[in-house]
Amino acid sequence: MNRVFDIVSGNNKKYKMAEDILSKFYTCLNLRWEDKLCELTKIIDHSSPTKELQALFPQLINNIFASSFSNGWNLKTITCDANKGNRQLFEGLIGFLEPQGPMFRLCYKLMSDQQLKYDLPLNVLPLDLQMSLERGRCPQFYTDMLIMDSQTMNFVALSLNPFDYYIFNFALHLVNNNQQQSTWENWNSVYFALACDYLMHFLPSDPNIP
Template identity: 35%
Template sequence: MAASCENARYRIYNALSEPLEFRVQDIVNVLDQCSNKELQSIYPILLESLFGTNDTYGWNLRNIYSNQHPRDFDLLFRFLHPNGPILKLCYKLINDAYLKYDFPLSYLPNKIRKMIDKGMAPAFYFDKLKIDNQTGKPYSLALSILSTLIMCTYFNPFELYMFNFAYFMVNPYHQRSISGVGDIGPSSCQLILYLAEEYFAHFLPCDGSSVPIYDADTTINAIRPSLPLQTAIRPVKSPTLLRQNVVMKTSGPSSPLHSSPAAPQQNNLQEIWRSETIVSVFTDFWLDCGDMEPPTYGLTNIPADFLPSGEHVRVVRNMIKHFHYFSNSASGDMSAMDELKRLVIPSNQGKIYSFLRHTIHNWPLDSSFRLILETWLSFIQPWRYTDYLNKSTNRAHPMDNEEQERVVDRNRWMPFVAENLLSYTIIFQQLLPRFARLDLSTPKNAQMLFRVTKAQQELFSI
């Protein structure tokens, strides 16, 4: 067995050394021909090469654009698609109940690391910590699959992939390759942003559909329109964001929470754990504001060292917009997915507020400020994002459709405004001195001021 794993690693290293146009197909061939044990040994090698976690640039995914490298873009998009070979590999590896991967604590967001150091690990991370036997302190996350009668929370290869994807966006080593925070390139054509949107659309559906149950026995090669809706072969963990009474209702009154893996009532939990992982991991990584003190409600004590890249701000804006679409698509039933829709904004609005406030404070005084300004406007105007099926498909001009007139339903949106009052008042107060220092004779600067005043006009109706 050791010899076969060594041979599999040799083959994957050979495939990784090929030019991209041959590399992907060679990797897919290796994945289809390997046993599960061999796949387990090459999976972390593949992720490290892909995302360059350990101070390398990986496959340089952030510099792949559809208008500049159309063939590479299409090849990688299919490879990393939710129904593509990599995610199918993740689902295939879930079969092994004892598979375990480590994810270093040093890669986690600063806030999460500090909470772990203080013994206050969030529920999502609490039972995934690997303890050093000598010091008694945690030093990594055990990204593992555990199967017990009491159904311990576990991490699996799917979470490992999403952790690496989320970290890739904010990896400090990769930030060196970004020319500046205000670099406004052809972002609508960027592979990494397309992939993030695809993951949101697939795992946080806004059109009334469900997340397809993964097929762990599928071959890795072909990319199909969707994974077959068959029952998964393993039970899943209980969500940590949802109220347990909701979970129990979705599980059915006559059966335990984690009954036979083939039971139909498992579908709701099979549906929700990947969605919850997407929300928890992406918000923790992408809304982290670095080393900052507990937030205050004034405008002082804001750290000066936190400044995300323009690319980072774009993916946060896309995430906020999708959260609004997702939340606004709630139907009022008692399913676990609908409960997640109701919780996704309230559970993350504090993180969004802190991210916006600190980024606005530290952003350069130039026209690139529109990136973070539009992110703020997206958050405080959820009524923009109610019709997911008819949303704009023009990615080349993502801000062009933001200025149309809207009728705002006061009764529907007043609770959101009340819960997020600081995002409307404190951040607006931050903006006033900035606009006072801008040259408003410049069209781009004047346009930003116009966008703010137009948003305020909509708020008057509330």
């Protein structure tokens, strides 16, 4: 009887913890920037790679890269211009999204489950690439990522690990955005600062330099 009670009690605790993670996540998305980034960092660093953490990951990605001004994080328009009072926000976003920041810690934490994949629909890719993949004429890089619809026998999505899913969405945030050119060609924006950081960190010119 005690054994049954322990199992039920343990399950209730796990359910409560999962509920708390999701509740905290949804709550912090509505906080002001400083508090949002702080609370998201706490959730990432203090949570184990549970199904709830896996489930909130694509929601966080969507929140970051949403194209609408009210929901996205405006990475291409926020600059380090001190005259606009953006310096603190600029540094906060860089700190959260930089290669060794909380966002990538979340990616690596989730990658402890090697079977975990997220689907990226082909219709969000640039048209030329989308058509090549749909026709099966694709670079070797994409071969193991393609998902085929069993009914139509057409390729419909890419199956990506958490790291690749983030990087793809980061790249697509630039090429798929409908904003006018002048609004995203800010070379002192968060987006381009991160792009430079990612290139230097993940694709160093000298592979012998850590």
